[in-house]
Amino acid sequence: MSAPGTRAVVAALLRKDLRIELRNFESVPAMALFSVTTFVLFHFGLQRDTLSGDLAAGVLWVTLLFAAVLGINRLFVADAEQGGFDAFLLSPADRGALALAKALALLGYMLVLELVAVPAFALLLLGPPIGQALPGLVLVLVLGDLGVAVIGTLVGALAVRSRARDLLGPLLSLPLLVPVVLGAALATKPLLSTPVGGLPLRWLGTLAAYDLVFALIAFALFDFLLED
């Protein structure tokens, strides 16, 4: 039997993950609900009705990050508990395909989360209107999500077969994601200010570089986490 092409394997794995998510609603609804609840918490915690500028960017990104941690913690649980890893290792597929499929799944979760979280944020907390900022914001969101997806895949695989995975997931991923939050928040800040500022290209470049470096690291190291 010849090994299936990597693209076909990635597509099959991604379809499997998305189908499980669509049937069980394990991650994305919890992430979305969590983000809305966190916005409400920020309203009470900060005692502010509207936010703008750096405060708005910070609240948005910290909330998205914490919601992402929920998804990261659940990302590999089904594979570890129900034999998905073993089945995958028995197949002749390239192991990097699993990393790529998981990263794409997490990226998808983050994008769906943001479809809920960003309008909710604009409605509940954001002072300046979001319309003009939207094209730039989408770009920053995608770059931030890529970082979350890459680091989340590596950390999820690292933590999932340990005894304390629910603790280790956030403890490992949050420090690694600080540069993503930093870059994304600084890039978002002028977009949510009045008047709307330009997109800081320096921070977009930094975010993209960080995503790329950790994508390479995750791809290089992922194999070692699968072995038994």
Add this chain to the structure above:
Amino acid sequence: MYGKRLRALSLTTIATLTATLALVFFWAPNDADQGFLQKIIYIHVPLAIVTLCGFIVGACCAIAHLRTRDPRWDMRSYVAIHISLVFGVGVLITGSIWAKGSWGHWWVWSEPTLVSFLLVMLLYATYQPLRFAIEDPERQARAASVFAITAGAFVPINFAIVRLSTQYVHPRLGSGSLPGRMEVVFLLAIASIALLWTTLWRYEMTSKHAAAQLRTLARLLGGDEDDVPPRRSAAPSVTHLEGVG
């Protein structure tokens, strides 16, 4: 095997450290601006440099571990990160003291080097819990190596990014920024702290190695292994060391 020439190394380290401290207090001039307080750079900065280099050494040993699958490389990586963590706590404490004396606050957020260092320490603080949480020794070793490499790459990248984000307050120490005597003592301080790190690394490796040999001997003498249940530990399992016994 790690105990070889350990006595000579220890004596050299003690001599260098003593000489450096003597020079720091009696020979290096006081700083014109900060006075006596500035002398903390001879401890703080070398400690920070050696800590970060130790993390990088840990990452390199981890790469060797993943390539060769030799558990001794995992042990070297573990010990390097362990000692760097201890040194790192020293860096945070001395840095805080300096910040209080020089800027008036124990903690300064506008200071990228301090903030980056805290981030690196927060990340490495999860190294031991990660090991502790994985029971299978080989899987634990592999996960630890993956972590050590990722975190080792995170160290320089994180410093660059945090530096980009803030204005620059930290005194930079490029070559030529210190007057002659200070420069000499500063380089000597780096050398002596690096020696201290190496000595401690060798001591811990020797101790782990001796413990493994002792265990093998006990087993050979007919001691029943089941009498002593293996203690749960974050340290790599020494019974897996090759070339023991």
